Amino acid sequence: MLHAPMEPFDHGWLEVGHGHRVYYEQCGNPDGRPALYLHGGPGSGCSPRQRRFFDPEKWRVVLFDQRGCGRSTPLGHTEHNHSDALIADIEALRHYLGIAQWLVFGGSWGATLAAAYVARHREACSGVLLRGLFLGGREDIEWFFHGAAALAPEAHDAFMQAVPARWRRRVVTWLDRVFSAGEVARIDPAVRAWRAWEHALGVWPERTVPAEPTQDEWPLLRARYRVQSHYLAHRCFLGEARVLDALARLRGLPVAFIHGTNDLICRPQNAARAHRSLAGSRLAWAQGAGHDPFHPASLALIGSALDAHARDGHFDAWPGDGA
Numbered sequence: 001m002l003h004a005p006m007e008p009f010d011h012g013w014l015e016v017g018h019g020h021r022v023y024y025e026q027c028g029n030p031d032g033r034p035a036l037y038l039h040g041g042p043g044s045g046c047s048p049r050q051r052r053f054f055d056p057e058k059w060r061v062v063l064f065d066q067r068g069c070g071r072s073t074p075l076g077h078t079e080h081n082h083s084d085a086l087i088a089d090i091e092a093l094r095h096y097l098g099i100a101q102w103l104v105f106g107g108s109w110g111a112t113l114a115a116a117y118v119a120r121h122r123e124a125c126s127g128v129l130l131r132g133l134f135l136g137g138r139e140d141i142e143w144f145f146h147g148a149a150a151l152a153p154e155a156h157d158a159f160m161q162a163v164p165a166r167w168r169r170r171v172v173t174w175l176d177r178v179f180s181a182g183e184v185a186r187i188d189p190a191v192r193a194w195r196a197w198e199h200a201l202g203v204w205p206e207r208t209v210p211a212e213p214t215q216d217e218w219p220l221l222r223a224r225y226r227v228q229s230h231y232l233a234h235r236c237f238l239g240e241a242r243v244l245d246a247l248a249r250l251r252g253l254p255v256a257f258i259h260g261t262n263d264l265i266c267r268p269q270n271a272a273r274a275h276r277s278l279a280g281s282r283l284a285w286a287q288g289a290g291h292d293p294f295h296p297a298s299l300a301l302i303g304s305a306l307d308a309h310a311r312d313g314h315f316d317a318w319p320g321d322g323a
């Protein structure tokens with residue numbers, strides 16, 4: 001379940017270089033166990049609802065919008081925006097806030113970034129919770145843009161209608177060019193098509209078309225997909241081999257995986273593969289859940305994993321019977 005809504009007890013912007021400022025906020029108990037939440041995308045930004053994964057009595061929660069995302073500035077900028085920069089931003093934020101160690105929790109791309117960060121700064125981490133793991137390689141990207149068409153053919157056909165025929169086998173390259181060019185007349189149809197395709201895969205089994213964005217939503221959506229196309233065109237500046245290597249280097253830390261059995265965006269085999277390669281890790285399947293972390297099965301596992309770590313400092317007794 002989600003905990004009660006909470007407002008930040010602290011928020012601000014941290015200068016991280018090359019003109020970038022990242023927005024951060026702290027919520028919950030200032031004396032609680034520190035935790036960092038990493039949002040997905042790439043490009044999505046944090047939301048008030050994500051604060052509610054955490055028990056406000058137990059946790060001192062830090063959330064931040066990655067470079068170019070959400071309330072960070074400059075919005076949508078991709079210059080000096082890559083995974084190494086984000087890892088450095090996370091560590092700079094930890095030092096700025098005076099946190100010795102924190103639990104790192106990420107979902108989707110946030111799980112990828114969490115693994116890469118913790119592998120590089122494991123002494124700063126008390127544990128890792130990874131939901132809906134994305135491996136960031138050619139296979140994951142090919143699955144999202146083409147393989148998943150087998151499960152949502154009509155939605156995929158509609159998506160491809162927005163892509164020029166000569167680019168349909170190189171969709172990511174085309175999207176990166178469209179968003180980099182900055183022409184709204186080309187960007188907005190791409191946003192509509194990409195968003196509808198994500199929605200068709202992410203809201204399983206409901207495959208409805210999302211509502212037309214409001215005037216206030218358009219700038220954030222353009223920025224989100226510009227950042228996302230930039231990262232995907234470069235395999236998130238990591239690639240599958242580096243992500244798997246990072247996961248292998250988490251051995252000895254408390255690590256838990258949560259994955260929806262019906263996740264059509266980030267394949268369940270990603271979590272199974274990572275879990276098999278990481279002795280001592282724990283894996284729980286959110287039965288019937290897709291990629292949405294707010295599905296009841298996913299929420300229940302997130303809550304029980306966070307409670308286990310808050311209580312024990314590890315996940316050894318999690319998920320327990322019946323999960």
